[in-house]
Amino acid sequence: MNTAWIPRQAWLLALPLMAVMVTVIGYPLFDTIRLSLTDARLIGSTGNFVGLNNFAKLVSRPDFLQALSTTAIFTVVSVSAEIVLGVLTALLLQQRFVGRTLLRALMILPWALPTVVNAMLWRLIYNPEYGALNAALTQIGLLEGYQSWLGQPQSAIWAIIVADVWKNFSLVALISLAALQAVPRDVQAAALIDGAGIVQRFRYVTLPYLAGPLMVAVVLRTIEAFKVFDIVWVLTRGGPANSTRTLSLLVYQEAFAFQRAGSGASLALIVTLIITLLAVFYARLVRRTEEMK
Amino acid sequence: MGALEISQIRKEYGILQVLKGVDIALDDGGFLVLLGSSGCGKSTLLSIIAGLAEPTSGDVLLDGKSIVGVHPKDRDIAMVFQSYALYPNLSVARNIAFPLEMRKVPRADQERAVAEVAKLLRIESLLDRKPAQLSGGQRQRVAIGRALVRKPKLFLFDEPLSNLDARLRSEMRHEIKRLHGILGTTIVYVTHDQVEAMTLATQLVLMHNGQVEQQGSPSQIYDRPRTMRVADFVGSPPMNFISGKVSNGRFRGETCPIEFDYKGPDGACEIVMGIRPEAIGVAISGQASAIEIAADVNLVELTGPEQLISTRVGGQELVLTAPSGVDVSPGQSIRLSIAPESLHFFEASQGMRL
Amino acid sequence: MERRSTTATIFTYVAAIAVFLIVLLPFVWLVVMSLSPAEALTQKPLRWWPSEMDFSNYRQLLDYTEGKGRDFLSALFNSLRVSGLATLLALVIAIPAAWVVSRVKSMDWSLSLVVLLYMLPPVALAVPLYMVLARIGMLNSVYGLAAIYLAILAPFTTWLIKSGFDALPGEIESAASMDGARLDQMLRLISIPLIAPIVATAAIFALLLAWDEFFYALLFTSGVQAKTVTVAIAEISGGRETNYGAIAAAGVIAALPPVFIGLILQKALISGLTHGGVKG
Numbered sequence: 001m002n003t004a005w006i007p008r009q010a011w012l013l014a015l016p017l018m019a020v021m022v023t024v025i026g027y028p029l030f031d032t033i034r035l036s037l038t039d040a041r042l043i044g045s046t047g048n049f050v051g052l053n054n055f056a057k058l059v060s061r062p063d064f065l066q067a068l069s070t071t072a073i074f075t076v077v078s079v080s081a082e083i084v085l086g087v088l089t090a091l092l093l094q095q096r097f098v099g100r101t102l103l104r105a106l107m108i109l110p111w112a113l114p115t116v117v118n119a120m121l122w123r124l125i126y127n128p129e130y131g132a133l134n135a136a137l138t139q140i141g142l143l144e145g146y147q148s149w150l151g152q153p154q155s156a157i158w159a160i161i162v163a164d165v166w167k168n169f170s171l172v173a174l175i176s177l178a179a180l181q182a183v184p185r186d187v188q189a190a191a192l193i194d195g196a197g198i199v200q201r202f203r204y205v206t207l208p209y210l211a212g213p214l215m216v217a218v219v220l221r222t223i224e225a226f227k228v229f230d231i232v233w234v235l236t237r238g239g240p241a242n243s244t245r246t247l248s249l250l251v252y253q254e255a256f257a258f259q260r261a262g263s264g265a266s267l268a269l270i271v272t273l274i275i276t277l278l279a280v281f282y283a284r285l286v287r288r289t290e291e292m293k
Numbered sequence: 294m295g296a297l298e299i300s301q302i303r304k305e306y307g308i309l310q311v312l313k314g315v316d317i318a319l320d321d322g323g324f325l326v327l328l329g330s331s332g333c334g335k336s337t338l339l340s341i342i343a344g345l346a347e348p349t350s351g352d353v354l355l356d357g358k359s360i361v362g363v364h365p366k367d368r369d370i371a372m373v374f375q376s377y378a379l380y381p382n383l384s385v386a387r388n389i390a391f392p393l394e395m396r397k398v399p400r401a402d403q404e405r406a407v408a409e410v411a412k413l414l415r416i417e418s419l420l421d422r423k424p425a426q427l428s429g430g431q432r433q434r435v436a437i438g439r440a441l442v443r444k445p446k447l448f449l450f451d452e453p454l455s456n457l458d459a460r461l462r463s464e465m466r467h468e469i470k471r472l473h474g475i476l477g478t479t480i481v482y483v484t485h486d487q488v489e490a491m492t493l494a495t496q497l498v499l500m501h502n503g504q505v506e507q508q509g510s511p512s513q514i515y516d517r518p519r520t521m522r523v524a525d526f527v528g529s530p531p532m533n534f535i536s537g538k539v540s541n542g543r544f545r546g547e548t549c550p551i552e553f554d555y556k557g558p559d560g561a562c563e564i565v566m567g568i569r570p571e572a573i574g575v576a577i578s579g580q581a582s583a584i585e586i587a588a589d590v591n592l593v594e595l596t597g598p599e600q601l602i603s604t605r606v607g608g609q610e611l612v613l614t615a616p617s618g619v620d621v622s623p624g625q626s627i628r629l630s631i632a633p634e635s636l637h638f639f640e641a642s643q644g645m646r647l
Numbered sequence: 648m649e650r651r652s653t654t655a656t657i658f659t660y661v662a663a664i665a666v667f668l669i670v671l672l673p674f675v676w677l678v679v680m681s682l683s684p685a686e687a688l689t690q691k692p693l694r695w696w697p698s699e700m701d702f703s704n705y706r707q708l709l710d711y712t713e714g715k716g717r718d719f720l721s722a723l724f725n726s727l728r729v730s731g732l733a734t735l736l737a738l739v740i741a742i743p744a745a746w747v748v749s750r751v752k753s754m755d756w757s758l759s760l761v762v763l764l765y766m767l768p769p770v771a772l773a774v775p776l777y778m779v780l781a782r783i784g785m786l787n788s789v790y791g792l793a794a795i796y797l798a799i800l801a802p803f804t805t806w807l808i809k810s811g812f813d814a815l816p817g818e819i820e821s822a823a824s825m826d827g828a829r830l831d832q833m834l835r836l837i838s839i840p841l842i843a844p845i846v847a848t849a850a851i852f853a854l855l856l857a858w859d860e861f862f863y864a865l866l867f868t869s870g871v872q873a874k875t876v877t878v879a880i881a882e883i884s885g886g887r888e889t890n891y892g893a894i895a896a897a898g899v900i901a902a903l904p905p906v907f908i909g910l911i912l913q914k915a916l917i918s919g920l921t922h923g924g925v926k927g
Contacts, residue, residue, distance in 0.1 A: 002345035005824040013743035024798030031775035112909030120884040135693035251770040366827040378822035395827035
């Protein structure tokens, strides 16, 4: 590249960004690490150095292990469902049918709906006494009596997952659709003329174009899902009986409700570590998908 | 004003040597064409003259003053880019005026200069348009206009015609030649097209693999190519080469039955003889000094004014051009005549002219 | 492209109708609830369609003279201020940074770092941020929250805008620099105008993201002077309000700006999504 004309001081243009990132993200991250080694309180005591005590205590705490498994279940189930439903919907939106343009346009709606409003909407739908879900299911005879969907430990997490999938499968569908539209027409036509069946065409013509963008969607959705807070907070606040308490909610409780800043910071670092590992794992996977191309 | 001197320019990217010590001199008002295939370093050299890239070592002198390390805008050099690099968001007039606007030339002077350049390039009617509304040829004129407007010491052209179709290309070629005639400014012009190079250049530099293969006037390059590579690159169809041995004052072809008294310079016994297709005739007989060879016609291609005849002489293919009136057909045996003075001789190992 | 059998056609339409209903029904129900009188929503069996439109929920929420309306309107206004301010500042620092990262190869690492920091879970930063904001008296302040949003928005706007600069032909900038433009003139007159569509896309993503944010807003704002609309909705839906119609109406109002933007600017948003897939 011919860049001799770029002045040597040009890097200064990135300085404001760097300054903001260091102040608002770099410093707090560093301070979280420091706090995690103390027994500081959120307000008042600045705490004493306790080494790795916080971590040692945490990993044996049942509420931590429960939150970890809740978060894992939420992440795996919702992300898989979103990917499967999203790709299927994208394939559907590729077919010709009357109203396709309208349906494609509508797909942006769930994604554009603010997360908190989405949660609020589903909270109303799941309402044990007056909710639409109970009313609809009893009126068509699928349900005997009204259920407290969010009030029972065995159903609450699934109710949250449904609400999350509804909002986010449309994002996967939109990304996949854009990828599908990048498949060259003449390659599709050539495969058809060469006698490839529908499965073979998907495997050898469509999938190579879909794989990259889909991997990006999987990475982003997984990381987002692992950080989940908003939708759970609004729907159940982690209840009933802490059955929907995810890791982010647990950190919130520990650090802010119980004001145990030190222990909350260690917990937050564990979450960060898991997310980093996920990201690294995915980065490897993405690179390998690209190499396969 | 505008004499250019390039001395010992090297450019390395890591271990990759793009330019390996280039020396070129150009007089004021000259039209220098850098000719070569892609990857020969000609565009890198142009960027170094422009100041868009810095050489690893070496010097560039403009009017005797070194311009290495000087910012492009302070070199008094203008450039026409391959993609034209017009500013899509500005009107044609503002595109042309842009260099003056940046140099804080008063508005009235800017307008006068733009009008003058537009008239010279016959684009007066396009001044209010945006680049996207122009044809390829018109964009090219605007790009030239933007370079002309500030009357620089030196113009650089980076393959300016490569994005045009054949007809426009020859039209713009004439236009550039006309402008050079009117303005008399020094020009460095990069191309891989030998027709452009031959027709435009007053000085032609053939580059290969980061080095100057030969510098000279177009006729020097064509008539006395310094190396086999130059001989091969310039001329279409390319020169025929026949390897052979010289002994006892006679040249004998290695793979074909060609034999004649060798009167060329001494110095090697393994040599390559070169002969341009247009220097080979179909023998009518009786040309006393000509070398005559028997050949079998393989293929005849009519290009319009002339025909390309591919023939086989022993194990060697020989291509010649003949007027379209000459009646030959594939399979026929003909006799070829070659004038000894039109032969080129190169020593076989390095390909240097003898 | 391919001729379809009748079965396939029927299947396509059944699936299309199913997707249509799945996507649209919850929205329709949200709007219906917001327009229903309070009694209609607590009847058994449930009244699916109100006998008459009732706009009182909206009227109450948008009435600044009453407590409920004042709370909600100021939350809307706070959201607008925080997202607007953070977006504006994010663009101001992202555009020059994006240009440098795009043009200077040795700056590549900085963008990776920025993206990495962006992936950090908010909980990893929340405690120190809370302590700092408390110490400098910026808790429950629109500006404190905007400063934090700035750090969330800046990395991905930089990322998105960089892709715009990457696509800009290098020869145009080379030409401008030979024509005598200083770096700032070149950016202002040539480069930035040419990538204006991407800058606009980045701005819209930033606005949507800031409007959507809940976690930091919940932690760092509580009073009427800074509380954002997401926090207000969580509070309303969390039990303070028993009129389901009013809850739904608040949701409709909060959802209107992003949904409107989403429908109008669909093309730009989807191209942005495929560029970076920024909003999770």
